[in-house]
Amino acid sequence: MTRVFSGIKPTGNVHLGNLLGALVHWVDDQHRAESTYCVVDLHALTVPQDPAELRATSMRLAQILLAVGLDPEVCTLFVQSHLTEHTELTWLMECTASYGELSRMTQFKDKSDKAAFVSGGLFTYPALMAADILVHDTDEVPVGDDQRQHVELTRDIAERFNSRYGTTFVVPRATYPPAGARVMDLQDPTSKMSKSEDTASGTILFDDDPTVIERKFKRAVTDNDAEVRFDVAAKPGVSNLLSILGAATGRTPEQAAEGYTQYGPLKADAAAAVIELLGPMQARFAELTADPGETARLLAAGAAKAREVASTTVTRAKANIGLLPSSSA
Ligand code: AMP
Ligand code: TRP
Numbered sequence: 647m648t649r650v651f652s653g654i655k656p657t658g659n660v661h662l663g664n665l666l667g668a669l670v671h672w673v674d675d676q677h678r679a680e681s682t683y684c685v686v687d688l689h690a691l692t693v694p695q696d697p698a699e700l701r702a703t704s705m706r707l708a709q710i711l712l713a714v715g716l717d718p719e720v721c722t723l724f725v726q727s728h729l730t731e732h733t734e735l736t737w738l739m740e741c742t743a744s745y746g747e748l749s750r751m752t753q754f755k756d757k758s759d760k761a762a763f764v765s766g767g768l769f770t771y772p773a774l775m776a777a778d779i780l781v782h783d784t785d786e787v788p789v790g791d792d793q794r795q796h797v798e799l800t801r802d803i804a805e806r807f808n809s810r811y812g813t814t815f816v817v818p819r820a821t822y823p824p825a826g827a828r829v830m831d832l833q834d835p836t837s838k839m840s841k842s843e844d845t846a847s848g849t850i851l852f853d854d855d856p857t858v859i860e861r862k863f864k865r866a867v868t869d870n871d872a873e874v875r876f877d878v879a880a881k882p883g884v885s886n887l888l889s890i891l892g893a894a895t896g897r898t899p900e901q902a903a904e905g906y907t908q909y910g911p912l913k914a915d916a917a918a919a920v921i922e923l924l925g926p927m928q929a930r931f932a933e934l935t936a937d938p939g940e941t942a943r944l945l946a947a948g949a950a951k952a953r954e955v956a957s958t959t960v961t962r963a964k965a966n967i968g969l970l971p972s973s974s975a
Pocket of ligand 1: 654655662663667668789829830841
């Protein structure tokens with residue numbers, strides 16, 4: 647069976663872009679593939695974090711993943727730092743990736759240009775991501791566009807390791823969410839909805855209540871020609887509303903456009919569809935937060951399940967690269 651792996655960082659708040667662009671597809675994938683999902687807390691450490699906040703955000707993200715429908719009976723859900731195999735394999739990845747390859751990562755260039763403090767971890771981050779993927783014998787990695795280059799590097803590292811030391815890793819490939827799954831900011835529909843932006847009124851957050859959601863959609867930027875049509879270049883705002891309405895109701899944006907002649911009803915229906923999608927998730931989230939012990943138990947079980955494949959992969963990689971076994975057993 648195809649093995650799927652993906653990770654999400656516990657930083658900031660989960661928003662509608664994460665949900666429609668990634669998480670709802672993870673939920674679908676768990677039924678067609680052997681799926682493993684990870685709260686990648688070690689990746690959050692590339693920039694300084696407040697310890698108490700990191701702990702709280704990691705727990706909250708795990709609860710959101712459960713609330714949106716990842717079922718620990720069906721998929722494997724765990725927290726990255728609970729598996730030492732990820733960091734153990736990272737060193738082998740760092741020694742297989744070249745300095746030149748790591749220097750060419752566009753995300754490193756973007757982030758290091760902006761940051762006051764550039765950690766060594768920010769530079770070697772793609773080696774940790776390669777370890778995340780390869781340690782689970784992954785075939786498919788669902789990711790957004792911005793992670794494409796990191797998955798390409800992961801493939802190169804896997805192929806280089808396999809050719810130097812003998813077949814060790816499955817060579818994975820990136821998969822992308824269906825077109826139209828890119829959710830744009832409601833106030834600035836030419837940029838992606840994101841958790842770090844300060845355009846609060848353009849971002850729908852996981853825990854926004856119905857009144858807030860209605861208000862944000864009502865104020866969404868459209869245009870003046872009052873024609874409802876899916877055309878991302880000419881009509882970015884309206885097209886974004888159609889993408890959201892379509893994605894939230896299982897239709898294409900073109901199908902979602904049918905029957906609308908005015909922006910008011912389109913905005914109201916997009917808001918209603920999002921409220922209907924989020925409502926049950928928010929209710930499950932509230933139940934989960936009432937019993938954090940239960941989430942901790944599920945995450946421990948997830949880590950134990952994930953470790954079965956991960957420890958075998960690390961043992962194989964260490965043996966193939968020539969590290970001496972630690973016991974004769
Ligand atoms: P990030 O929030 O950038 O850490 O991304 C976590 C996941 O959500 C990745 O798979 C992204 O591709 C996806 N994602 C983030 N923002 C959006 C967006 N505006 N539209 C669609 N997918 C998104
Ligand atoms: N780097 C990814 C991001 O910023 C998160 C991530 C870490 C990831 N490890 C991964 C995604 C492994 C897919 C597979 O979104």
